[in-house]
Amino acid sequence: MKNNDRKAYLFIAPFVIVFLVFNLYPIFLTFYYSLTNYSGMGGIDNADFIGIDNYVRLVTDRYFYQAFFNTIRIWGFNFLVQMFIALGLALLFSDIRLKLKGVSLFRALFYLPNIITIASVALLFSILLDWNHGGLNQMLLSLGVINQPINWLNDPLYAQGAVALIGAWMWFGNSFIVLMAGISGISRDYYEAALIDGANWFQSFKYITLPQLKPILLYVLITSIIGGLQLFDLPMLLTDGQGSPQGALNTMVLYLYNQAFRYNNFGYGATLAYGLFFITVIFSAVTFRTMYRKES
Amino acid sequence: MKKSLFLVMMVSLLGFLAACGDDEPDLVVTSFTDELQEPIEYFEELHDVNVDLQIIPTENYVNTLRPALESGSGAPDVFTGEIVYLKDWVNQDYWEDLSQDPYNVDEWSDDYMEYVWDLGRDEEGSMRALSWQTTPGGIYYRRSIAEEVLGTDDPDEIGEMFDTVEGLLEVGEMMKEHDYRLFPDEGSIAPYTNGANPQPWVNENDELIMTDERMTYFDYAKTLRDEQYTALAPAWSPAWFASFTGPISYNVGWDELDEDEEQTDETEVFAVSLPTWGLHSVLEVEAQETAGDWAVTNGPTPYFEGGTWIGMYKDSENHELAFEFIQMLVNDEEFLTEWVSETGDVLSYYPVMDEIGEDYSNDFLGGQNHYDFFMERAEEIDASHVTAYDQTIEELFGTQVGAYVEGDATQEEALAEFYSRVTNAYPDLVIPDELEEEVADELEEFEESGDLEEEPVE
Numbered sequence: 001m002k003n004n005d006r007k008a009y010l011f012i013a014p015f016v017i018v019f020l021v022f023n024l025y026p027i028f029l030t031f032y033y034s035l036t037n038y039s040g041m042g043g044i045d046n047a048d049f050i051g052i053d054n055y056v057r058l059v060t061d062r063y064f065y066q067a068f069f070n071t072i073r074i075w076g077f078n079f080l081v082q083m084f085i086a087l088g089l090a091l092l093f094s095d096i097r098l099k100l101k102g103v104s105l106f107r108a109l110f111y112l113p114n115i116i117t118i119a120s121v122a123l124l125f126s127i128l129l130d131w132n133h134g135g136l137n138q139m140l141l142s143l144g145v146i147n148q149p150i151n152w153l154n155d156p157l158y159a160q161g162a163v164a165l166i167g168a169w170m171w172f173g174n175s176f177i178v179l180m181a182g183i184s185g186i187s188r189d190y191y192e193a194a195l196i197d198g199a200n201w202f203q204s205f206k207y208i209t210l211p212q213l214k215p216i217l218l219y220v221l222i223t224s225i226i227g228g229l230q231l232f233d234l235p236m237l238l239t240d241g242q243g244s245p246q247g248a249l250n251t252m253v254l255y256l257y258n259q260a261f262r263y264n265n266f267g268y269g270a271t272l273a274y275g276l277f278f279i280t281v282i283f284s285a286v287t288f289r290t291m292y293r294k295e296s
Numbered sequence: 297m298k299k300s301l302f303l304v305m306m307v308s309l310l311g312f313l314a315a316c317g318d319d320e321p322d323l324v325v326t327s328f329t330d331e332l333q334e335p336i337e338y339f340e341e342l343h344d345v346n347v348d349l350q351i352i353p354t355e356n357y358v359n360t361l362r363p364a365l366e367s368g369s370g371a372p373d374v375f376t377g378e379i380v381y382l383k384d385w386v387n388q389d390y391w392e393d394l395s396q397d398p399y400n401v402d403e404w405s406d407d408y409m410e411y412v413w414d415l416g417r418d419e420e421g422s423m424r425a426l427s428w429q430t431t432p433g434g435i436y437y438r439r440s441i442a443e444e445v446l447g448t449d450d451p452d453e454i455g456e457m458f459d460t461v462e463g464l465l466e467v468g469e470m471m472k473e474h475d476y477r478l479f480p481d482e483g484s485i486a487p488y489t490n491g492a493n494p495q496p497w498v499n500e501n502d503e504l505i506m507t508d509e510r511m512t513y514f515d516y517a518k519t520l521r522d523e524q525y526t527a528l529a530p531a532w533s534p535a536w537f538a539s540f541t542g543p544i545s546y547n548v549g550w551d552e553l554d555e556d557e558e559q560t561d562e563t564e565v566f567a568v569s570l571p572t573w574g575l576h577s578v579l580e581v582e583a584q585e586t587a588g589d590w591a592v593t594n595g596p597t598p599y600f601e602g603g604t605w606i607g608m609y610k611d612s613e614n615h616e617l618a619f620e621f622i623q624m625l626v627n628d629e630e631f632l633t634e635w636v637s638e639t640g641d642v643l644s645y646y647p648v649m650d651e652i653g654e655d656y657s658n659d660f661l662g663g664q665n666h667y668d669f670f671m672e673r674a675e676e677i678d679a680s681h682v683t684a685y686d687q688t689i690e691e692l693f694g695t696q697v698g699a700y701v702e703g704d705a706t707q708e709e710a711l712a713e714f715y716s717r718v719t720n721a722y723p724d725l726v727i728p729d730e731l732e733e734e735v736a737d738e739l740e741e742f743e744e745s746g747d748l749e750e751e752p753v754e
Contacts (some may be wrong), residue, residue, distance in 0.1 A: 041388060043366060063720055132528040133535040133545050154702055244695055246704055261359055262688065263721040 033270035040266035047267065054271035064275065066247050067255040070160065074235075074251070075228030078164035078171075083220070085168065086175035091205065094183040096191055107180070110173035118170075122237030125166055129153050153239055156248030163234050163249060175220055182216030183209060218291045225283050229276065232257065252276050321348035323617050326372035328357040331604070334638070338631060339621055347621070354378075365390045365609065373612040374621055377425060379603045382415060383684035391424035391607030392615065399619055401426065404627060409644040411679035416605050425607035428626045428635075430572065430644040432673040433487055433599045434592045436579060437567035439662050442591075445474045445566075451664060455593035461488055461516055464596060467566075468525035476566050477527040477546075480539045482517040482701055483694060484526070484569045487599035489513035494597075496681035497689045503726045504689075504718055506711075513697050514707050521701045527565050539565040540583035571601040572670050576640040580660050587660050592669060598676040642670045685722065692717045 034054055038047035058064055089110070093103050113121075128135045131151040140146045152158045186209065194204045210217075235249035242258060243250025256276065260269025322345040325332060329351065336347045350372060352360045358381055364370040365388075377385050385391065394401040401423050405413055409430045416425040435458060439449035446454065446467065457463050464485070468478035479485065491509035499505055520526050527546055529535035538544045543562040570578060579590060606625060608618035624631050632648045635641065640658070643649050653667040696710040696717075705713065715727040 040362070041366075041384070057723075061720075127534055130533065130535065133533075133538075138545070151702070154704075240691070240695060242691065242695065244698075246699060258721075265721075265723070268723075 030270045030273055033267055034274055036267045038266040038270075039264045040260065041264065050267070054268050057268065058271050058275050063247070063250065063255060064252075064272065067243075067250045067252045068279070070243075070248060071229055071231055071251045074160050074164045074167070074231060075225070077161065078167040079221075079224050079228065081165060082168040082172045082175055082224075085172040086179055089172075089176050090179035090183055091209070094180060095201075096188065096195075097201075103180075107173075107177055110176050112173065113170045114173050116170075118233040119237060121166065121170065122234055125162065126153070126238055129162060154245045156246050159239065159245050159248050163231075163238065166234060167228075167231070171224075175224075178216060178220055179213070182213050185216075186212040214291065218287070221287055221291075222284055225287060226280060229253075229280050229283065252279075321346045323347045323374065323614055323621060324350065324372040325621070326350045326352060326361060326375040327604075328352055328354045328376065328378070329604075332376070332625075335625055335631070335635065336621075338634075339624055342624070343617070343620065345617065368611055371609050371611065373614045373618045374606060374608050376604050376606045379415070379431075379601075379605075379682070380687045381684070382425065382603075382605055383682060386416060386418045386424040389610060392610045392612070393418075394423040394426065394607065394619075394622075396422070407627075407646050409646070409674055411600075411674070411677045412603070412644040415603075415679050415682060416607070425605035426622060426626045427603055427605045428632065428643055428645065429603060429641050430670070430674045431600045431603040431642070432670050432677055433569055433571040433574075433595070433601050434669065434673060435567050435569050435595045436574065436590055436592045438564075438586065439589050439591050441471075441476055441564065441566045445470050445476065449591060449662075451591045451593040451669070454591075458593060458595055461485065461491075461512070461596050464488070465516075465519060465523075465525065468520065468523065471566050472524055475563060477563050478525040478566055479520065480527050480529040480536050480565050480568055481531055482520045482526055482698070483531050484567075485516050485520060486513060486690075486694065487569055487601070488596040489516060490599075491597060494678060494681050496683050498683050498685050498725060501726070502724055504715070504728060506728050510693075511711075513693070514700055514710070517697050517701050527563055529565070537578075537582045540568070540579060541585045569595060572642040572666075573602060575658075575660070575666065580640070588662050590661050591664050592661060592666050594669075594673060598673050600674070600677050600679070642667060642674075644674075685725075688721060689718060692721070 033044070035049060035051060036044070036047040037050050037053075038044055089106075092098065093100050093106065129152040131137065131149055131154065134152075136152070137146075137149040141149065150158065152162060190208045190212075191204055194208060199207070230253050231251045232253040235243070235251050235254050236257070239245065239249055241254070242262075243254060252272070253276065256269050256272040259265045259272060325336065325347060327349065330349075332349055336349050339345070340347050357378075361372075361375060364372075365375075375390075377391075392399075412427050412430050413423075416423055416427065418424050437454065442449040442454060446457070448454065457467055464478070471478045489510060489512050490507075491512065493507055493509045495505045495507050495510075497505060527535070527539055527544060529539050529544060535544050543564045545561055546563040568574075575592070580587070583590070606622055608615060608622060612618055626632075626645065629648055632643060632645055633652065636643060636648060636652055649667060649671055653665065653671060656665045656667050657663040658666050693714055696705070696714040699705040699713070700707055700710040712729075715729060718725060719727055
């Protein structure tokens with residue numbers, strides 16, 4: 001018996017070794033960096049140990065707070081729209097009364113935006129949203145919806161909205177698939193019983209689908225938070241990569257990237273990474289607790 | 297069965313590894329474009345060697361290559377660097393010192409454009425990287441439009457009109473009257489806003505330098521926008537590229553359009569500021585439809601943009617061959633003559649430029665001898681105020697000027713935000729406001745100490 005136990009260690013060894021070397025070691029090294037003014041050049045020996053100076057700067061850094069609230073705002077709007085579409089479609093396609101056909105075809109279609117490279121998506125939308133030459137303004141102008149072209153990517157609100165909506169468009173297919181899987185996992189007996197008892201559509205949604213779907217919703221929410229807090233590529237590529245317009249697209253990871261790799265403040269970049277880490281942990285913990293509050 | 301599968305896999309893996317080891321290159325060159333592909337082929341033939349060119353895209357170049365240079369593992373023998381981070385890298389001990397024996401490149405210095413030569417030196421004055429090219433900028437314009445609006449397409453005459461920013465704006469007005477736009481975007485005027493008072497962005501005391509001349513960028517950019525001298529096509533956007541070949545859509549003033557039926561919702565761009573390489577890597581590629589209709593002339597002040605420097609890694613084991621390659625690229629007359637005739641690049645090496653520049657006409661530029669023009673412009677460049685901060689600070693400044701032009705911020709707000717972002721990016725820099733505060737603090741201290749002295753000592 002004991003012999004078997006030891007063999008098990010051997011089997012998990014590859015993962016553990018890779019994790020220690022490529023995950024855990026960098027995590028600790030990053031923490032050390034965050035206590036220095038390392039510039040990323042000339043080796044860590046050239047850097048001075050400056051204690052918690054970087055963390056003091058972090059809590060007083062208005063660009064960091066700006067980045068935090070931008071990220072939350074963009075993620076929040078994105079999540080609402082994405083869930084509304086994904087949940088709506090999932091309910092539609094799983095409804096036992098409607099019995100819609102072609103689920104697998106639509107599932108593939110909905111998922112399609114997700115497999116386009118984000119760089120292509122950003123380029124596509126920067127052309128569409130161009131103030132003077134873009135398709136969207138041309139269309140709205142010729143339809144008479146607006147009489148002045150709107151500078152979408154130069155307005156903080158529109159720019160954030162655009163990023164959120166593009167994100168929602170890219171990810172609703174993914175959420176749709178997960179929610180569909182969750183709904184198909186709910187026993188049909190419940191619905192049939194409810195149908196016999198005379199429950200209407202909304203009642204069976206509220207009292208059967210939603211409670212049964214809770215673990216899946218939690219999963220979608222947490223992965224979305226973790227992904228959303230790491231929002232980087234679209235804001236990076238859609239405007240100047242430094243948060244234009246007026247800092248509206250300055251997200252936390254973009255700010256981290258710029259500090260570490262554009263301005264060569266590796267030490268402070270590492271501090272930002274830890275700031276981001278703690279925020280992610282707090283958000284996940286809060287979500288987890290609120291979702292499971294009643295059970296415990 | 298399983299064992300035989302395992303055997304097959306092992307054999308193929310070994311075969312793969314062996315194949316990798318087989319053509320071990322004699323020299324590894326790393327760069328951010330495929331520009332060196334042809335020189336390398338030429339070099340391989342010349343020396344019967346095998347050179348491996350590794351291309352890392354510009355966006356990732358610094359972050360990918362630097363760890364290799366720091367640690368030494370996976371570092372190439374020869375690598376290039378852009379002007380953007382050149383000042384950083386020459387002082388990092390990445391490139392071998394080429395001033396020392398047996399290279400002694402300083403002996404060649406008389407044959408080279410001075411500013412290009414000097415930029416490759418580290419703080420001690422040792423040569424770390426060389427460049428075969430020189431990259432002064434100019435204003436490229438459309439001959440047919442010049443003829444129609446200005447009555448001439450002669451680069452010298454138009455250069456005289458462009459001699460001051462005011463002159464440039466006057467031409468802008470004339471262009472507008474004929475439904476043309478002077479520039480694609482407001483950024484086109486940025487190179488000329490340093491005026492007659494070029495200063496480094498950061499001086500040796502780590503102080504950010506703001507000059508009245510730099511501040512004029514706000515006003516000039518605003519004028520360009522408000523007077524509708526630009527076509528609202530930001531540099532490197534699809535509309536910007538499209539503006540080189542013909543009319544592009546133009547929507548601003550949509551309200552006026554309805555009233556004035558004769559105006560169209562399209563406009564054509566007259567000119568664009570680009571450096572030497574803009575000709576062969578932008579215009580000749582993107583604007584074949586308008587080939588022959590272009591010419592290049594001077595803007596209000598000389599400037600340069602970009603440029604690639606090359607040097608060899610200090611711990612390379614192939615210094616001899618690496619130096620041969622660099623020597624060919626920057627100092628081999630035969631090779632460089634061929635290079636110029638193929639690419640149209642403007643060289644920093646006089647012997648070849650003098651010979652070619654003597655009797656040359658470029659078809660794309662309607663027969664103009666742009667080598668002559670650019671060599672003359674390059675002579676006027678003073679690169680002593682180039683700092684490692686330039687790229688980032690100019691971007692931050694341009695963003696704030698943009699916010700002012702869009703009407704999102706007043707000039708004071710934009711300037712304050714610029715200072716705030718500069719200190720955010722480079723906490724060690726002292727910004728002008730802080731300078732003033734420091735001066736004020738010192739004055740206060742002085743007065744206080746003066747007061748103390750006046751007080752009777754009890």
